[in-house]
Amino acid sequence: MSFDNKDAAGPSDPQVTALAVRVPPFWRRNPELWFVHLEAQFQMSGITSDATRFNYAVVGLDEESILLVSDVVKSASYAQLKSELIRRLSASESAKLDHLLAGLTLGDRTPSQLLREMRQLGGSKIGDDLIKSLWLRRLPEGTQAILACVSGSLEELAATADQVQEVYHPTIAAVQSRRGHHFN
The missing domain is CATH 1.10.1200 (Non-ribosomal Peptide Synthetase Peptidyl Carrier Protein; Chain A)
Known part of the structure; x- marks a missing residue:
């Protein structure tokens, strides 16, 4: 068949x-x-x-x-x-720039996520040097201090900052102890 x-x-x-x-x-x-x-x-x-x-x-x-x-x-x-x-x-160019200059914080994002958002908001109008300066200011002081000793591209700095944040600012999970159970 x-x-x-x-x-x-x-x-x-x-x-x-x-x-x-x-x-x-x-x-x-x-x-x-x-x-x-x-x-x-x-x-x-x-x-x-x-x-x-x-x-x-x-x-x-x-x-x-x-x-x-x-x-x-x-x-x-x-x-x-x-x-x-x-x-x-879409937000106007001036609204995007205002948000880039004053409104962004690291929050619960990784440093590389923050950098990508900043680049998106800045578009082609803002150069990498200014983006780098603004980005570094929004990172925790300890991360800034470590990155000051590191050279490389902005992408490499962002990857390093992600690693630093992972080590120094890990997500904290709540742990509940059980009452009545004692281990000797």
Whole structure:
């Protein structure tokens, strides 16, 4: 008995192509990165039609985001929808710089995570020397002292700072003792 696969759905079948795209839920905090992710899905699925891209993007938006661009959704192209969502939801350059200069702290991040966020906020407008200076100021004093003795690229310093933080500021897990159990 031979198996003839002529009726099987192939890559040109629109139903298979439609199933291949998984539109991620919209990321209001980072619409630009959401579009990068969505466009990777389009690339993997071979979707090049502007109308198809537009429809998939609209399907991925939550109600609040659709309302934000309701004027664009009614009669726009994919490129216009993308640029308007990014423009309307992204912080202004001055707000990003304000946050970079005054608003960031290390918090519960690693030093390398803080550095990546600072670089993202600074974009191409802020050079590595200024980023390095701002970044070092936000690290614990002990880490700053150790890094003052280390040479290397900013990435190497960040890796060293991560190791220092891991040693000197480990996550503390609560330990509960059991009453009544004594070991001699």
